[in-house]
Amino acid sequence: MTVPNKPAFVRTEILPAKAPPVRATGITLWVRKNLLSSWLNVILTSLVLYALIRITYGLWPWLANGVWEADSLAHCREILAASGLGPTDGACFAVINDRWHQLLFGFYPSELYWRPILAMILFLGGLAPILFFSLPRSLLTFSCLAPFACFWLLWGGSAWVPLAAIGGLVIAGLAIRVLSKWLSSTLAVCGGIAIGLIFYLIGFSSFVSFAEGIFPLSIQQVASREFGGFMLAATIGLSAIVLSLPLGILLALARQSDLPLIKWCAIVFIEVVRGVPLIVWLFTAQLLLNYFLPPGTSFDLTLRVIIMVTLFAAAYIAEVIRGGLAALPKGQYEGADSLGLSYWQATRMIILPQALKISIPAIVNEFIGLFKDTTLVVFIGLLDPIGVARAIQATPEWNGIYWELFTFIGLLFFVVCYAMARYSLHLENKLRRGHN
Amino acid sequence: MTDVSQVLVASGAIDPQPSVEIVGMNKWYGNYHALKDIDLVVAEGERLVVCGPSGSGKSTMIRCINGLEDYQEGSIHVDGTLLSSDVKDIDKVRSDVGMVFQHFNLFPHLSILENCVLAPTWVRKMPQKEAKDIAMHFLERVKIPDQAHKYPGQLSGGQQQRVAIARSLCMQPRIMLFDEPTSALDPEMIKEVLDTMITLAEDGMTMICVTHEMGFARQAADRVIFMDAGQIIEENAPDQFFDDPQSPRTKMFLNQILGH
Ligand SMILES: Nc1ncnc2c1ncn2[C@@H]1O[C@H](COP(=O)(O)OP(=O)(O)O)[C@@H](O)[C@H]1O
Ligand SMILES: [Mg+2]
Numbered sequence: 001m002t003v004p005n006k007p008a009f010v011r012t013e014i015l016p017a018k019a020p021p022v023r024a025t026g027i028t029l030w031v032r033k034n035l036l037s038s039w040l041n042v043i044l045t046s047l048v049l050y051a052l053i054r055i056t057y058g059l060w061p062w063l064a065n066g067v068w069e070a071d072s073l074a075h076c077r078e079i080l081a082a083s084g085l086g087p088t089d090g091a092c093f094a095v096i097n098d099r100w101h102q103l104l105f106g107f108y109p110s111e112l113y114w115r116p117i118l119a120m121i122l123f124l125g126g127l128a129p130i131l132f133f134s135l136p137r138s139l140l141t142f143s144c145l146a147p148f149a150c151f152w153l154l155w156g157g158s159a160w161v162p163l164a165a166i167g168g169l170v171i172a173g174l175a176i177r178v179l180s181k182w183l184s185s186t187l188a189v190c191g192g193i194a195i196g197l198i199f200y201l202i203g204f205s206s207f208v209s210f211a212e213g214i215f216p217l218s219i220q221q222v223a224s225r226e227f228g229g230f231m232l233a234a235t236i237g238l239s240a241i242v243l244s245l246p247l248g249i250l251l252a253l254a255r256q257s258d259l260p261l262i263k264w265c266a267i268v269f270i271e272v273v274r275g276v277p278l279i280v281w282l283f284t285a286q287l288l289l290n291y292f293l294p295p296g297t298s299f300d301l302t303l304r305v306i307i308m309v310t311l312f313a314a315a316y317i318a319e320v321i322r323g324g325l326a327a328l329p330k331g332q333y334e335g336a337d338s339l340g341l342s343y344w345q346a347t348r349m350i351i352l353p354q355a356l357k358i359s360i361p362a363i364v365n366e367f368i369g370l371f372k373d374t375t376l377v378v379f380i381g382l383l384d385p386i387g388v389a390r391a392i393q394a395t396p397e398w399n400g401i402y403w404e405l406f407t408f409i410g411l412l413f414f415v416v417c418y419a420m421a422r423y424s425l426h427l428e429n430k431l432r433r434g435h436n
Numbered sequence: 437m438t439d440v441s442q443v444l445v446a447s448g449a450i451d452p453q454p455s456v457e458i459v460g461m462n463k464w465y466g467n468y469h470a471l472k473d474i475d476l477v478v479a480e481g482e483r484l485v486v487c488g489p490s491g492s493g494k495s496t497m498i499r500c501i502n503g504l505e506d507y508q509e510g511s512i513h514v515d516g517t518l519l520s521s522d523v524k525d526i527d528k529v530r531s532d533v534g535m536v537f538q539h540f541n542l543f544p545h546l547s548i549l550e551n552c553v554l555a556p557t558w559v560r561k562m563p564q565k566e567a568k569d570i571a572m573h574f575l576e577r578v579k580i581p582d583q584a585h586k587y588p589g590q591l592s593g594g595q596q597q598r599v600a601i602a603r604s605l606c607m608q609p610r611i612m613l614f615d616e617p618t619s620a621l622d623p624e625m626i627k628e629v630l631d632t633m634i635t636l637a638e639d640g641m642t643m644i645c646v647t648h649e650m651g652f653a654r655q656a657a658d659r660v661i662f663m664d665a666g667q668i669i670e671e672n673a674p675d676q677f678f679d680d681p682q683s684p685r686t687k688m689f690l691n692q693i694l695g696h
Contacts, residue, residue, distance in 0.1 A: 329539075331539050331540075331541035332541065334504055334541060335537065335542070335543065336543075337504060337530060338502055338533075338535035338537075338541075339530065339531070339554070339555035339603070339604070339607060340528075340531030340559045340607065341555060345559075349554060349558070353545050354545055357545065431545075
């Protein structure tokens with residue numbers, strides 16, 4: 001048998017690199033490839049298309065015929081009827097036009113609207129250097145101070161209150177620094193916290209009234225019950241988000257601690273807080289929290305709710321972060337230990353950055369849930385957007401209006417939650433590109 | 437100092453202050469007796485190779501030396517410091533003892549240079565600039581200065597292990613521990629890591645290496661110990677150890693790893 005032409009399986013020379021083939025592009029190709037590639041795909045595509053058309057068809061006239069200028073629901077319907085439409089053929093957005101300020105600010109005095117707006121700007125400004133690492137690190141000082149300024153702007157009163165609060169933190173920090181010269185770092189931290197607490201419980205109010213007496217620094221006070229609408233949701237939600245992350249991290253670390261006492265405290269706290277519905281905790285905040293505080297201090301209801309929501313969220317965040325910590329290979333702990341890094345150094349620079357990176361999607365998921373759960377405060381009598389909407393529905397002019405208000409409220413929440421989701425994606429991509 | 441070492445010092449067998457001195461050390465994992473009556477003295481500048489079958493307690497012993505594992509009986513002194521449950525002592529020993537792991541244990545979220553600079557700046561409180569200079573010096577010595585700004589995940593296994601060695605060296609340790617540094621590597625990368633270790637040995641570093649690389653042991657080690665079932669069974673100079681093993685367990689083990 002003869003082999004006529006030996007096939008060239010073996011190259012005799014190194015081939016030059018070629019450019020990759022030109023990718024066929026174009027909209028028709030994309031459609032064919034992604035939507036119509038098989039019969040099943042064609043059917044699914046048609047079904048989705050049909051549903052989309054039906055929804056648009058039903059919704060569009062309602063939106064397009066919407067009435068923006070009217071004094072009441074009845075007036076809206078008259079206007080619709082004048083153009084030959086039934087009462088449900090067009091939306092009555094006039095209610096938003098009429099009441100947007102209540103939906104946003106509740107009963108906050110209208111001449112002071114600039115204060116929550118400025119607080120929001122300060123808050124976002126303080127958040128920016130934390131969210132975007134490319135901004136100069138020196139801005140973090142501003143981030144630390146912004147929450148105190150926000151507090152002062154929202155509630156008003158004496159500027160000495162937030163200043164004294166900062167002072168308490170500084171005292172605790174100094175105490176930790178001084179104590180750590182003699183004690184182990186964990187003991188020093190506990191001591192510093194104790195000294196800070198003593199200042200808050202004993203020295204705080206006398207310091208404020210003393211300083212206010214010498215150098216008054218007050219702006220008009222706004223009571224918590226005047227807070228309302230989206231501003232209230234944002235105040236509670238964003239405060240709880242910002243506070244629950246560090247608390248959750250500490251709880252997660254405590255739950256992994258070698259010290260049985262700390263570990264068991266963390267476990268009990270987390271399990272108890274998680275095991276009871278948020279609404280029960282909110283009622284507790286409304287009724288009970290005052291009993292645990294020293295006599296004579298009457299504590300603002302909104303602040304109490306913020307504390308409760310923070311503790312609640314912290315328990316969930318702690319569990320999410322514990323998952324991240326558990327996912328780290330043991331070698332990372334050992335690598336850090338073998339270099340002589342202390343527990344806190346290893347935790348801060350090696351363990352947490354990696355554990356948080358793993359848990360980002362879950363953390364943001366918790367935050368989104370938390371932000372929406374703030375609407376539950378309506379049950380303890382706070383006028384969050386839902387509460388305001390109900391109040392508006394109870395007025396004679398707008399009695400019977402539903403969709404327009406809830407669409408607006410839904411949009412407000414969607415914007416915030418969607419922004420969080422997008423940021424989470426951005427961060428994940430960025431960190432993925434950074435390493436390996 | 438303990439009785440045993442006093443005898444040894446008097447007989448002139450070891451330096452007055454050995455780098456590592458383990459006396460009557462026992463370790464249990466729960467009920468499992470992992471290390472049994474370990475006595476071991478490593479002099480300053482000595483290169484010790486530890487070998488033995490898997491599960492014989494080599495890693496456990498070497499990890500006890502820098503406090504990654506605790507022990508229940510006996511004592512371990514490192515450069516004169518007793519390793520007990522005192523956290524300050526453990527941190528001090530760890531900063532003076534470098535450790536290289538089988539799986540490198542580099543920090544994946546930090547660049548190569550940051551990996552090397554981290555401990556000197558935070559543990560030794562060295563200024564950033566000086567720490568960087570030292571890091572670049574050691575990265576050059578392990579022959580990867582041009583990768584300093586990459587991340588560990590972008591390097592080959594052999595390169596990662598050399599970075600891990602450089603990272604330990606940046607702390608300017610007095611003792612280096614190696615726990616099977618080449619056994620997770622592809623054959624062609626083993627040599628580059630061993631070469632690095634040999635250079636280190638030639639510079640007079642005190643080294644304790646868990647390894648089965650016979651070539652390295654013959655070329656660089658002063659002494660080889662053989663462990664089995666949590667005990668040190670044999671101790672000898674490298675050539676005698678490999679050419680004329682005394683205990684039958686050692687013979688069997690050498691037959692297995694040498695494949696004849
Ligand atoms: N963390 C641990 N918990 C329980 N047993 C362990 C642990 N680490 C090691 N051991 C056991 O101790 C023995 C010695 O292990 P090791 O020191 O890793 O051996 P080698 O490094 O010589 O292979 C083995 O039997 C192993 O199963
Ligand atoms: Mg081992």
